[in-house]
Amino acid sequence: MAVTGAVLVLFLVGHMVGNLKAFLGADSFNEYATFLRTMGAPLLTYRVALTVVEVVLAVAIVLHMWAAITLARRAGRARPVKYAARRKSQANGYAVHTMRYGGVIVLLFVVYHLLDLTIGVVNPAGWGGTPYERLVASFAPERWWVTAFYVVGVVMVGLHLRHGLWSALQTLGLASGRSHRPLKAAAAAVSAVLVLGFLVVPVAVMIGVIK
Amino acid sequence: MNLTLKVWRQRGPQDKGRMVTYRVEDVSPDMSFLEMLDVLNERLILEGDDPIAFDHDCREGICGMCGMVINGYAHGEQVATTTCQLHMRHFEDEAVITVEPWRAAPFPVVKDLVVDRSSFDRIIQAGGFISVPAGSAPDAHSVPVKKADADAAFDAATCIGCGACVAACPNGSASLFTAAKITHLSLLPQGQPERDSRARAMVEQMDAEGFGGCTNTGECTASCPKGIPLDTIAQMNRDYLRASK
Incomplete structure (x- = not known):
């Protein structure tokens, strides 16, 4: 969970920074998209480096899901008889209890996101458009429900990271007595920055700041 | 009433x-x-x-x-x-x-509210001990222990093995119990010779007993009558990763 999660978090940071290029105009954004495909040139040919990144991410996602399913199944076997009384959680807050169903929502969100902005099959600008055209078309004001779905998806990612970042450090044995509170605060701060950084672009398109 | x-x-x-x-x-x-x-x-x-x-x-x-x-x-x-x-x-x-x-x-x-907690005993038997000749107590301070380590080891040693951590954990994990026992010994000089084998054996026994995996929910610490800190689980993970190298 921790190692595959860390790979995905590193990707998210890069992805968010890249997205913000939308504020620098269509040329800057499209140029960045071209750079992603020509990374490592001339040593590597077109899209080789990007494909490697995509394969690493896909493997990380599959292993992350495999670990999550294994943990959920072990938890089910460890408590065959459930408690009759329901109780409130005493620890670590709301985010902890969103990890499993939240993970499924994030997965559905990622599938839609790839169909929308990567493959373009559910995007009005389609496969033929430039990345910038697809971005502007997807979050157009009349398609406000797409932006709303992205807000839900990204907030779920944020909640997932709110617990996941700190939990990964704990799993890898990197958290200790004194660093406990600062690490938890840092996990919350990184999650908040990622959520805001990801949401500012679709919202800017929807309200017409980016067009 | x-x-x-x-x-x-x-x-x-x-x-x-x-x-x-x-x-x-x-x-x-x-x-x-x-x-x-x-x-x-x-x-x-x-x-x-x-x-x-x-x-x-x-x-x-x-x-x-x-x-x-x-x-x-x-x-x-x-x-x-x-x-x-x-x-x-x-x-x-x-x-x-x-x-x-x-x-x-x-x-x-x-029967009724009585459960069999022998699985905890088997986790202890797997490595929750030190194999040294048990003579008389050594002179105080003959082996210096840092105050911070002594305090943390003592905090971990207050675990009474009641099993509340397992009962409260949404995953049915025994990580807090096992971690308390590992931490208690791995912070003290007496625990060092068997530190790696202990971590490996106790974690493997815990898994073999059929307890769930830890997802760091913190429910264990919140319900622990002795307030064993969640840091012990990080210590257990550290020791286990060290032993697995």
Whole structure:
């Protein structure tokens, strides 16, 4: 969970920074998209480096899901008889209890996101458009429900990271007595920055700041 | 005080078990939860009924024998308290209280609220000890131990092995118990020679017993009557990763 999660978090940071290029105009954004495909040139040919990144991410996602399913199944076997009384959680807050169903929502969100902005099959600008055209078309004001779905998806990612970042450090044995509170605060701060950084672009398109 | 109890009754390991409702009247707020059950049991015996079986021994919060899930909370909602030290003044008059045993596959129910915690003993047997000649106590300070380490080791050593961490964990994980025992020894000089083999053996035994995996929810620490910190789990993970290299 921790190692595959860390790979995905590193990707998210890069992805968010890249997205913000939308504020620098269509040329800057499209140029960045071209750079992603020509990374490592001339040593590597077109899209080789990007494909490697995509394969690493896909493997990380599959292993992350495999670990999550294994943990959920072990938890089910460890408590065959459930408690009759329901109780409130005493620890670590709301985010902890969103990890499993939240993970499924994030997965559905990622599938839609790839169909929308990567493959373009559910995007009005389609496969033929430039990345910038697809971005502007997807979050157009009349398609406000797409932006709303992205807000839900990204907030779920944020909640997932709110617990996941700190939990990964704990799993890898990197958290200790004194660093406990600062690490938890840092996990919350990184999650908040990622959520805001990801949401500012679709919202800017929807309200017409980016067009 | 007058109370309504919904108690898990199970005749034996093979019985399916069911919740049974009892009315308990004239309960003193100064009684402990166990004393309240004693009063109910005396009445059940007089009525020719089978008394409710529950584990208990010292009744002063240090032995780790007692433990039941009260209204869904291991040892009740009161923090850092064992069931024997939980007093009825924390409940309201006419309250309806649900009482269940620890629920975990590695803690099979023996009868009513009594569970078999031998799985904890087997985790200790796997490595929760130091193999040194047990002579007389060494001179104080002959082996220096940092104050911070001594304090952390002592905090971990306060684990009474009651099993509340497992009962409270949504995953049914025994990580806090195992981590407390590993941390207690791995912070002290006496624990160093077997540090790696201990971490490996105890973690493997914990998994073999059928406990769930840890997802760092923190419910264990919140319900632990001794407040064993979650850091012990990070220490266990550190030791286990170190031993696996």
